[in-house]
Amino acid sequence: MTPTIKDVAAHAGFSIATVSRAINAPHTVNPITLDKVRQSIDALNFRPSPLGRQLRGERTRLIGVVLPTLANPVFAECLQGIDDLASAQGYRLMLMTTQYDVDRERHAIETLREHRVEGLILTVADADTHPLLDQLDRDGLLYVLMHNDTVRRPSVSVDNRLAAYDGVRRLIAHGHRRILMLAGSFAASDRARQRHLGYTQAMQQAGLTPAPALEVDFNAEELAPSVLAHLTHGANRPTALFCSNDLLAMVVMRGLRRARLSIPQDMSILGFDGLAMGELLSPALASICAPNREIGCAAWQRLLARIGGAREDRGFAATSLALTLPHSVREGATITALASQVDLDRASPAYGLAAPAATEKPFA
Amino acid sequence: MTPTIKDVAAHAGFSIATVSRAINAPHTVNPITLDKVRQSIDALNFRPSPLGRQLRGERTRLIGVVLPTLANPVFAECLQGIDDLASAQGYRLMLMTTQYDVDRERHAIETLREHRVEGLILTVADADTHPLLDQLDRDGLLYVLMHNDTVRRPSVSVDNRLAAYDGVRRLIAHGHRRILMLAGSFAASDRARQRHLGYTQAMQQAGLTPAPALEVDFNAEELAPSVLAHLTHGANRPTALFCSNDLLAMVVMRGLRRARLSIPQDMSILGFDGLAMGELLSPALASICAPNREIGCAAWQRLLARIGGAREDRGFAATSLALTLPHSVREGATITALASQVDLDRASPAYGLAAPAATEKPFA
DNA sequence: GTGAAAGCGCTAACAC
DNA sequence: GTGTTAGCGCTTTCAC
Secondary structure (H helix, E strand, C coil): CCCCHHHHHHHHCCCHHHHHHHHHCHHHCCHHHHHHHHHHHHHHCCCCCHHHHHHCCCCCCEEEEEECCCCCHHHHHHHHHHHHHHHHCCCEEEEEECCCCHHHHHHHHHHHHHCCCCEEEECCCCCCCCHHHHHHHHHCCEEEEECCCCCCCCEEEECHHHHHHHHHHHHHHCCCCCEEEEECCHHHCHHHHHHHHHHHHHHHHCCCCCCCCEECCCCCCCCCHHHHHHHHCCCCCCCEEEECCHHHHHHHHHHHHHCCCCCCCCCEEEEEECCHHHHHCCCCCEEEECCHHHHHHHHHHHHHHHHHHHHHCHHHHHCCCEEEECCEEECCCCCCCCCCCCCCCCCHHHCCCCCCCCCCCCCC | CCCCHHHHHHHHCCCHHHHHHHHHCHHHCCHHHHHHHHHHHHHHCCCCCHHHHHHCCCCCCEEEEEECCCCCHHHHHHHHHHHHHHHHCCCEEEEEECCCCHHHHHHHHHHHHHCCCCEEEECCCCCCCCHHHHHHHHHCCEEEEECCCCCCCCEEEECHHHHHHHHHHHHHHCCCCCEEEEECCHHHCHHHHHHHHHHHHHHHHCCCCCCCCEECCCCCCCCCHHHHHHHHCCCCCCCEEEECCHHHHHHHHHHHHHCCCCCCCCCEEEEEECCHHHHHCCCCCEEEECCHHHHHHHHHHHHHHHHHHHHHCHHHHHCCCEEEECCEEECCCCCCCCCCCCCCCCCHHHCCCCCCCCCCCCCC
């Protein structure tokens, strides 16, 4: 069906070797021959199969990409960054998603290895303790992590601890004293743990008491009553929430609204990721921004450099491991400066009921 | 470096044929032999290379996916749907994005063909007139379109015309009379044109005058003054906007806010796509929902069916082409029922200036 | 400047 | 039940 190099050779009246040379080293073949061969190639619409080349021991020019999910735009943005560069440079991407499941991570890596990818770009649940990554190191299969925040392995990310620290300090500077951190599953994210460290440090440094992160179910339609209770009741209810990622922040914002709390008057919100979409919210989401697309690009470049390096000089591969890209804090209308204490108890009894779109503001 | 079937054969003391059989048809080999071979496989950590199999004329179990961009979650959601099923069924995805560029579409398709993908899942700019798709038809390479709304080719989408019709009728039912449609580049999207047809039909049926779609630059920070003028000035300024996709709707919402218009009091907004994120906005975005993930899943299933069909019975491949999935209209707070005419001229002089977060409402 | 032939990793006849 | 061998599409010596 698809023409092979043989068909071209027969059509042009030369050997397959000559056809191969006409493609890969045109200058070594007689211009007249070259012309004929090219005509045959066009006539048959022939494109050399990468399979043959790959099997011949050539480079596969295949890169494996392993991501937790595409439902979170953070990873879609990274992927877009990788694809832009990789495509332009003649590499193909093989994509697998893991849904934060370690078994699926294992399966993805194995599958991609079978396909003889030249390298891997991945975001895993927990980079430090990942046995498969050790295996990759042993086997000399090159990889670069994205977002995983570890100094032990080749990676590209922001300094999650520092970024969280900066963000929480901003909240403190705005007068907030009782700040709570919300996170999805800690188990699924070494980033979240780093961010909690930053939160803790900022709090302690300001003489405030950090709290354990409150775990929130991402996918639930409503905030769990237990969570909501934490946010609204009691003497130590927070005035600001630091959410370990933007998607979580948005879910929390919706939950708070349903509980008749207005943002930022009743509660300030700070996210993490810097999703473009956050700026389209109202109020616009304040967030600690990671340059997601650039992280993808940088991961690609590092991987390419390592691949290139490995081909010439195997020694220097391990020189620089973690690349830290600068983060920024995006101010947004979800944070308010605290003029006075806010009485949240007034609003809380209504949670769980349908709430009107407009919420009353306790002061203004 | 990576062990081959030869290494296993040598290690186990059998021929490569036996090793191959041990892998692909275990029941045909002596249990004792089988055991030894398996031990060698484990010992060497051998995984058969798909390359060899593929070259041998076997199925590549590779599927090409061609998408405009991952920056729009619509496509990320589709991709997630595809990946969930495809991975589970032992297929690999090769992904390329095109940025709505026809040249890149061509390049992507060619590249994926070289890799001998068994089929293609794609969203292209314009399905009907696409010469490359005709080429695929001629060459018998199977493909399924997503979102492209055409009856001429295998595709999975909602009925864009009907969906838009339904949505606009909803606006009309809420009392809106002057409704404008906003779109990104028409050239880049056959969907947008279908949606405009639906808009036109709904308007005419209600005895209203449809307008040509207003093209809006997606990526601009602010709405263009000319666009804003259309929305705010003149006797026939609209009371509702139908945006050809949710991302556009969000951008427009931001632009309107900056121009000191409040939503939905000054302007109702209806989007298209049903992005989950839209529900997290405030006010929650009303939208015509396409089941994006399901579209991805269905596209995958159709492709698989066609691949299976093509392998047995080449005749029936062309039976059913377009699959239309049901859409729904998601009510949201961005649409208000029109009690009276809204005086927008008051708000418009301020556009282009920084606007306060809270906007006054002309009535309430 | 060109062709013949080996071999990449694997499967599938075909022998034994 | 197991081994031998040809061949998938291609690149690359090595002759000529």
